[in-house]
Amino acid sequence: DARVTQTPRHKVTEMGQEVTMRCQPILGHNTVFWYRQTMMQGLELLAYFRNRAPLDDSGMPKDRFSAEMPDATLATLKIQPSEPRDSAVYFCASGLVVGGSNYGYTFGSGTRLTVV
Amino acid sequence: AQSVAQPEDQVNVAEGNPLTVKCTYSVSGNPYLFWYVQYPNRGLQFLLKYITGDNLVKGSYGFEAEFNKSQTSFHLKKPSALVSDSALYFCAVRDWTGRRALTFGSGTRLQVQP
Secondary structure (H helix, E strand, C coil): CCCCEEECCEEEECCCCCEEEEEECCCCCCEEEEEEEECCCEEEEEEEEECCEEEECCCCCCCCEEEEEEECCEEEEEECCCCHHHCEEEEEEEEEEECCEEEEEEECCCEEEEEC | CCEEECCCCEEEEECCCCEEECCEEECCCCEEEEEEEECCCCCEEEEEEECCCCCEEECHHHCEEEEECCCCEEEEEECCCCHHHCEEEEEEEEECCCCCCCEECCCEEEEEEC
16 A cells, blocks of 8 residues: 655654654655644644645744655655644645545654654 | 534444444535544544535445535444444545645544443
């Protein structure tokens, strides 16, 4: 089965450090999302790419977060500097959307980030 | 704006009994609706989706969902629950254009008792 690969699976870092999370979408998928999951807020959209172009990053704190797709096989989410409130599970998902039609989205296993 | 409401934080059901997990939505135009399941320390797994066509959608693991346009609902159902169905279930919606990402509900924890 094709899968979305996220690295690292777990990350513990000190406040103020830079954190980079990586996602390899499924080959052929043209849509990539980053979501953050916390107990309090549930699943929050951070960024949304279509054909590597950002469509929606309104949910992402711009002062410290950045999301990019340097190529079709890699999406990155960076936090600099990290803060304890960033502790969460970060999920990447990819899908194929053509002309508005959707063939489903596949989620990665997530990166569990702990900022101490 | 698009939104999803899952009114129940938790649903408890006995094994073998039918289960329903509720979801209502709000979106401009025709909705694309999804159900995902999350097991502990895992990512979200796709269960089923409604795009168009038959209002009763069948998905993985014996789950199905009924789209009701007049009630703007998309409830998840299963005729006979298994203990292994115990997990966190998320309903999600997006508009037909795809210009916005999926919006998720807050999730419903399903507990199936033996």
